[in-house]
Amino acid sequence: MIAMNRDRELLAAFLATLGAEQPRIPEALLKAVSEVPRRMFVPVDVDDPYEDRPAPIDCGETMPGALAAVRLAALLDVEPEHRVLEIGTGSGYVTALLARTALHVTTFDRYRRLVERAAQRFKQLGITNVSSFFEDGREGYVAGSPFHRVIAHAAFPAPPRQFLEQLSPQAVMICAIGPGDGEQTLVRLSKVGSRFEREEIGRVRYQPLAFGKAEVL
Structure with missing residues (x-):
C-alpha cells in the first residue's frame, strides 16, 4: 500500500511537470499517462518509475525515460481515428500510451x-x-497500411522511403537519421505527395535498425 501511494504521488508530480511542457501535451495523452501505470513496464529495481533517464530492459535493450517517452508520443500528434505503426516495441510503455490515444497500433x-x-x-x-x-x-x-503515424525507435542512415507508400496523405513518421555509431538527428517526417518534408527535433543516440529476428531471445 505504501508503494502504491508513493507511485500515485510520483505520478501526480510527473503530470504537473507535463502540464508545464511547451508545446502543450495533448489532453488525451495526459489522460493516457494517468491510466497506464509505468511501474508495470520498468525494471523491479527502479525506485521512481517516472524518472527521466533510460532504464535497462530484457534482451540488452533500454527504454526511454518517462518524459522522453511522453514527448515522443506527443510528437506524433495522434488522433482517435489514427492507425499507428511502431518499430521497436521494447517494454511496451510507448505502445500503451499510443493505444490509449489511437484507433489501432501495430508494433514490431x-x-x-x-x-x-x-x-x-x-x-x-x-x-x-x-x-x-x-x-x-x-x-x-x-x-496493415495505410498508416497515419509511424514511430521507429531506431536510427536509419537516410529517410526510410520504403515507408512512403504505406502512409496515408499528410502522415507523420518519427525516427532518427544518421550513422549507427554516433549521434543522430531525431526527425519528424511529414508525407507530402511522394516525398518527405523533414523537421529536425534534436540530437539523440539510437541503435541502428537491426536486421532479422533475434535467434536466441
Whole structure:
C-alpha cells in the first residue's frame, strides 16, 4: 500500500511537470499517462518509475525515460481515428500510451521475449487495440497500411522511403537519421505527395535498425 501511494504521488508530480511542457501535451495523452501505470513496464529495481533517464530492459535493450517517452508520443500528434505503426516495441510503455490515444497500433520487435512480455502487460491493462509481431519491421507492414503515424525507435542512415507508400496523405513518421555509431538527428517526417518534408527535433543516440529476428531471445 505504501508503494502504491508513493507511485500515485510520483505520478501526480510527473503530470504537473507535463502540464508545464511547451508545446502543450495533448489532453488525451495526459489522460493516457494517468491510466497506464509505468511501474508495470520498468525494471523491479527502479525506485521512481517516472524518472527521466533510460532504464535497462530484457534482451540488452533500454527504454526511454518517462518524459522522453511522453514527448515522443506527443510528437506524433495522434488522433482517435489514427492507425499507428511502431518499430521497436521494447517494454511496451510507448505502445500503451499510443493505444490509449489511437484507433489501432501495430508494433514490431525482433526479440520474442519483449513481444510476449509487452503483450502480457497490454492484456493486464485491458488494451485490445494492439497487434504485436515478432519481426524486425524494417520494411513496415503493407497488410496493415495505410498508416497515419509511424514511430521507429531506431536510427536509419537516410529517410526510410520504403515507408512512403504505406502512409496515408499528410502522415507523420518519427525516427532518427544518421550513422549507427554516433549521434543522430531525431526527425519528424511529414508525407507530402511522394516525398518527405523533414523537421529536425534534436540530437539523440539510437541503435541502428537491426536486421532479422533475434535467434536466441
